[in-house]
Amino acid sequence: MSRKHLTRRRIIKAGALGVVATAARAGCGETQVVTETKVQEIIKEVPVEKVVTQEVVKEVVVEKEVVVEVEKEKVVEVEVETERVVTQTVEVEVEKVVTVQSRVSRAEAVNLSVLTHWGSEQSVALWHDILDEYEAAVPNARIEYQTVPGSQMLTRITTGHAAGNFPDMYHYYNLWTPDFAPTGFMAEVPTEIKSVIDENWAQSAIDGASYRGKLWGYPTESNAYLTLYNKRIFDEAGVDEPPTTWDEMLETAARTTKSSNGAIEQAGYLWFMASTSAFIHPWISYLWSNGGEYLDPGTLKLRLNEPPAVETAQMGVDMIEQGSVDLAFRPPDFMSGNVAMFVGANWRGGPLRTGFADGFENVGVGPIPAGPSGTAGVSLAYNWLWGVDSLTKNSDASWDFLEWVNSPRGPGQASPQGEFMSTRFNIIPSRLSDQEALAERLSDDFFRPFIQAIQEGSRPQPIMPGVSEVTDILHKQLQAVYFGESEPQAALDKVVEDGNAIIEERMQA
Amino acid sequence: MLLGDRLKVRYAQRHVVTGYLFVAPALAFLLLFGVFPIVFAFGISLHNWNMVTPVSEMRFAGADNxxxxxxxxxxxxxxxxxxxxxxxxxxxxxxxxxxxxxxxxxxxxxxxxxxxxxxxxxxxxxxxxxxxxxxxxxxxxxxxxxxxxxxxxxxxxxxxxxxxxxxxxxxxxxxxxxxxxxxxxxxxxxxxxxxxxxxxxxxxxxxxxxxxxxxxxxxxxxxxxxxxxxxxxxxxxxxxxxxxxxxxxxxxxxxxxxxxxxxxxxxxxxxxxxxxxxxxxxxxxxxxxxxxxxxxxxx
CATH class of the missing domain: 1.10.3720.10 (MetI-like)
Structure with a gap:
């Protein structure tokens, strides 16, 4: 028969076990922390920027007696005794503050997290300022700022989501929406926020943030593509204006090219083939500018092997064959003054402003030249957007924060988001009031054509299931064409065949 | 068995248990971050999965991949x-x-x-x-x-x-x-x-x-x-x-x-x-x- 004695060792063991068990429970999330819940209403003041109203202005005509003396006769003329009422519509800017109750009646505290690809020291510092500002305005909120490089963003989002370790909000590329939206990965934008976005954002930005008729987040940065050219090189070659047609573009490229011993020293045009988006986005702009289409939106079948697309591929080949392009050149060669022109996005304004060898005043912006089967240049626009993870427990608080960060700070002022993008990156904000508030900053010769393109003439990048894979196939097949390994028609037939199979497979999945 | 032998066996057993306890953290680490991902990855290779849908909804694909x-x-x-x-x-x-x-x-x-x-x-x-x-x-x-x-x-x-x-x-x-x-x-x-x-x-x-x-x-x-x-x-x-x-x-x-x-x-x-x-x-x-x-x- 064993007898248990209460020894000092047993007491220590029991104590230790108790500590371990408590720690284990805490580690497993079982520990219940009892907190006093204080329900507090968050009142937000949202400034309304502009109110259009009607005013009735009454114009009263004062009765006036005119006495005319004609010799001895006294004639009294009395003007018409009418009271003219003039009704006119006037647009008056009214500074009006509307008090809106937050959708969240928050308990003790809300801890939120955001994930972006803005990870440089300056960007992080600016975002910490923005988050401090929000936390001061909404004392119960605490926001953690997370960032990864853009190239790892998709990996971080998907792996984090799969592992259950995900932030509440993401700033993501609209090309990923077809993967996120149908699976319930991202939350759809609440109705009341959607109506605000519909009224205040450029249509191309809204289209870019939408998929299958639904809006998936706040459109943030808008990037359109236009022709960037070196004015000094154009002047030296006697070219007065940027090309507006493909014929003019090929001629300009030929005139601005300089070669020595068979090697191009100054390229008339730059096709940057190493990067998928930097190559495909301009190519799709040319396709549309030649009257072609990427995709049939009804059937979701690719239209990339139709005659306008084949002509677009052939145009690139012609440019290479006439000796105006060196496929080893990269965008930094434009910066250093060795390339006459290329099609680039507005975000390049930032690096060009500080690093263009010939001085930023020598950077010209022209339209996308129209092809022989097209009528006008069409610019592709792509977007990034702020979205909310569908699994977050802080959905309302997350939308509240996004609403705040995307709303003007005050009448006539920009939103924190717009301010950040324009100051840090020279990127054009999607919100129209931001474009107005930052008009001075965005009104130089470089930005003006891009803003005009975004507001009027751009089209959003086509997005459909499997878009990343299809884009990759298109990129590789066009590489084969431009390196002389394949013919345009054969290469584009292959894109359509493989691409349609991928779209179909993804649709079924 | 003699008392001395029994004591030796008990001593040896205690040492084995102690040894396992010492290596347990490293073993757990190895299983969690070494063996489990390999087994999980092999499981995934037999399915179609996009990482966005929950793991429970992975579609079995056999050897198709x-x-x-x-x-x-x-x-x-x-x-x-x-x-x-x-x-x-x-x-x-x-x-x-x-x-x-x-x-x-x-x-x-x-x-x-x-x-x-x-x-x-x-x-x-x-x-x-x-x-x-x-x-x-x-x-x-x-x-x-x-x-x-x-x-x-x-x-x-x-x-x-x-x-x-x-x-x-x-x-x-x-x-x-x-x-x-x-x-x-x-x-x-x-x-x-x-x-x-x-x-x-x-x-x-x-x-x-x-x-x-x-x-x-x-x-x-x-x-x-x-x-x-x-x-x-x-x-x-x-x-x-x-x-x-x-x-x-x-x-x-x-x-x-x-x-x-x-x-x-x-x-x-x-x-x-x-x-x-x-x-x-x-x-x-x-x-x-x-x-x-x-x-x-x-x-």
């Missing part, structure tokens, strides 16, 4: 071919050059330590920095083309050429990794007793004879280690093609791991990517076994 890769996916076959070419060149040329440099810096040359540091520096340089520097060196206006032009050789496209891109990446890889191999070889060479060389010299053996009959046989364990490690590393090449060429032009530098990465994280096909990783695992396993046998046979 494997059969697709082996029979239908021409890009996978091309990436395998590129990887084999890269591995063969990187291992053979890299080892040859590293051994030559190790022999040189192991002699009593002036500034021996300095030269060792010079050769080791590229290895401790980050891949990103290496990629940026070499992109510029290979540029049409870069240093290499300037040097070629001095010799009257026309400008080369290097990274923008379908034929030259992979050899260009191999060149960077050899330059980047050679410092590590040199250090290992130098350590191996310094383990060879000098008396052997002195005795051989007395017997009239020349430099080549001493290298062939003393250095090489005694360096074999080092050579084996370096060959295996270098082969495995080369088959897993990712960073340089990812950073410099993104697999282009026209897939000329697409390697298995780069294709695997794109398949998993750009195209969200986790099942197919996992199947690729297991095919690569089998290839590495087979090649390593062959290398072990080759070295054993020679012993």
């Amino acid at each position: 494997y059969s697709h890769l082996i029979l239908d996916d021409s890009l996978f076959r091309k990436s395998l071919g590129n990887t084999f070419v890269f591995t063969a060149a990187n291992v053979l040329i890299g080892l040859g050059l590293a051994l030559s440099v190790a022999l040189l810096v192991n002699t009593r040359v002036k500034g021996r330590t300095f030269w060792r540091v010079v050769y080791f520096l590229p290895y401790v340089t980050s891949s990103v920095a290496v990629a940026i520097v070499w992109e510029n060196l290979y540029h049409p206006f870069g240093l290499l083309n300037r040097l070629l032009s001095l010799g009257g050789i026309p400008s080369q496209r290097f990274l923008a050429s379908v034929d030259q891109a992979l050899p260009s990446i191999i060149g960077v890889s050899i330059w980047h990794g050679m410092g590590y191999l040199v250090i290992i070889f130098v350590a191996g060479l310094q383990n060879i007793p000098l008396e052997y060389y002195e005795a051989a010299k007395v017997d009239g053996a020349g430099d080549w004879s001493r290298f062939r009959h003393i250095t090489m046989p005694l360096l074999k364990p080092t050579l084996f280690f370096v060959a295996v490690v270098s082969t495995i590393g080369s088959l897993q090449i990712f960073d340089l093609p990812f950073l410099i060429t993104e697999g282009g032009p026209i897939d000329a530098t697409e390697t298995v791991v780069l294709y695997l990465y794109d398949t998993a994280f750009t195209f969200a096909r986790m099942g197919r990517a996992s199947a690729m990783s297991f095919i690569l695992f089998v290839i590495i396993l087979v090649l390593t076994i062959i290398q072990i046998r080759l070295f054993r046979e020679r012993e």
